[in-house]
Each structure stands twice: as structure tokens, then as C-alpha cells.
Amino acid sequence: MPLDLTESELLSLYLFADQWICEPATDWALQRIEGLGLGASRMLGLAITLGVRRWVEPALQQLFYIPMYSLSTSERDEIGSDAFAVISNAQLLLSDQRMSRAACPPPMANVGFGMKGCRYYGILHEKSRCARAWDHGWKEIGLRFIHPEEPVHLSQAMWYIRGHPFNGVSEECRIATIESLPPFFEIETQIYQRAVKRIGELIRMSPYSV
Structure with missing residues (x-):
């Protein structure tokens, strides 16, 4: 019958086993901690203090889109x-990037000329009805990027567009x-990955930090 240990007891067991380099015991303790259903903030903090790299991304994925001021x-x-x-x-930088992309429509393909087959194809395309319609449509899309309650994440933008x-x-x-357009939205993934890397640099060295 499995032992029903508290979080505090499991942490004590982990630290004791880690001190004596007893990997089967540390493995067991970490697996039990994972089964406690702790919140993302707690799991991220434990990932850093215990040196458990595999806990970083699952926790950060939950926290990344929750405004830190609301915690x-x-x-x-x-x-x-x-x-x-x-x-x-990272959230402040992402907010700036969302506003920038919401306000500034990306250039159309074949800048200045449009695509062959477009009735406005040629050197005047940039001021054509087609180009104006693109800018207008982008304004509608941009509002979704900066929606105060349910913004479209840049990583999901292509589906919406x-x-x-x-x-x-x-x-x-x-x-x-x-x-x-896909490269236009890669910034969100880049910001997230930089955050993962920087938090990874905070975790203490352990057999589970690599």
C-alpha cells in the first residue's frame, strides 16, 4: 500500500536522499510530489530550489499568460x-510586441506591386483598393491581439488570420x-524560450537539473 506523505514530508525525504545520493529514493519522492497536484507557482519554485529541470516548462506554460500582477x-x-x-x-516585452503588430500591418506579398492575377497588380498597387483593404482588415485583427480579456496570442495568430x-x-x-506571415509572429515563441532559458539558469545543480 503506497505511503500517503505530505508535501513537507516528501521534500524532507528528497533532501535527505539527495544528501546521501540515493537516486531511487529521490526519484520516488519527485514522482510523489508530481502527483500532489500542486499549483504552477509552487511547482516552478520547487523546480528552482530542488533543481528539477523537467518541472520548469510545464509550470511556465501555465504562468506565461497569467499577468504576474494578478498573483x-x-x-x-x-x-x-x-x-x-x-x-x-517577458510579459511586458510580449505586450509591447503585440501592440506593435496590432498597430502596424505587415507588408503585402511582393511589396509595392501585389501579386499577378490581382486586378491592381503593378507599381500603383500600394495605393490601390486591394492594399487599403488589407490595412483595414489588419486593424480588425490587431484589435484581437490587444483584447483586454481574451487576446489572440501571437502563437495562435495564423489560425485566426x-x-x-x-x-x-x-x-x-x-x-x-x-x-x-509566420515569421512575423515568431517573436512570442522566442520570448517564451528566452524565459525558459533564463529560469533554467536559476535552478540549482542537481542530478535532475540537466
Whole structure:
């Protein structure tokens, strides 16, 4: 029959077993801690203090889109000031990038000329109805990037954009421009991965930190 140990007891067991380099016992303790259903803030804090790298990303995935200012004092304490600063700074940078992309439509494919097959194809395309329709459609999309309650994440933007009608944009220009957009949204993944790396640098050395 499995032992029903508390979080505190499991942590004590882990630290004792770690001191004596008893890997079967530390493995067992970590698995039991994982089964406790602790919150993301607690798991991230434990990942750092115990040196368990595999806990970093699952916890950060949950915390990354939760405004750090909305966390309780106890949750902030669980995360720790250094990791809290990393996530807060990443969120601020991501917010700036969302606003930038919301305000500035990406250039259409074949900049200045449009695509062959578009009725406005040529040197005047940039001021054509097709180009204006693209800018107008992007304003509608941009509002979703900065929605105060349910923003479209940049990592999900392509799914949303492909479903937007872009009325007035020629089919040729719409398809070609949308297919050129993925690099425009890679910044969110880059910011997230940098946060993972920086938090990974905070965790203490242990057999589980690699």
C-alpha cells in the first residue's frame, strides 16, 4: 500500500536522499510530489530550489499568460523574486510586441506591386483598393491581439488570420501575403524560450537539473 506523505514530508525525504545520493529514493519522492497536484507557482519554485529541470516548462506554460500582477502574495513568494522578474519582463516585452503588430500591418506579398492575377497588380498597387483593404482588415485583427480579456496570442495568430475574410483584398494577394506571415509572429515563441532559458539558469545543480 503506497505511503500517503505530505508535501513537507516528501521534500524532507528528497533532501535527505539527495544528501546521501540515493537516486531511487529521490526519484520516488519527485514522482510523489508530481502527483500532489500542486499549483504552477509552487511547482516552478520547487523546480528552482530542488533543481528539477523537467518541472520548469510545464509550470511556465501555465504562468506565461497569467499577468504576474494578478498573483497573490503567496504565489509570488512561491515563484521567487528572480523567476517572478523573468516572467514579468517577458510579459511586458510580449505586450509591447503585440501592440506593435496590432498597430502596424505587415507588408503585402511582393511589396509595392501585389501579386499577378490581382486586378491592381503593378507599381500603383500600394495605393490601390486591394492594399487599403488589407490595412483595414489588419486593424480588425490587431484589435484581437490587444483584447483586454481574451487576446489572440501571437502563437495562435495564423489560425485566426486564415479565417479572416479580408474583404476587398484579391484572392491572389490574400493567399500569398498570409503564407508569408509566420515569421512575423515568431517573436512570442522566442520570448517564451528566452524565459525558459533564463529560469533554467536559476535552478540549482542537481542530478535532475540537466
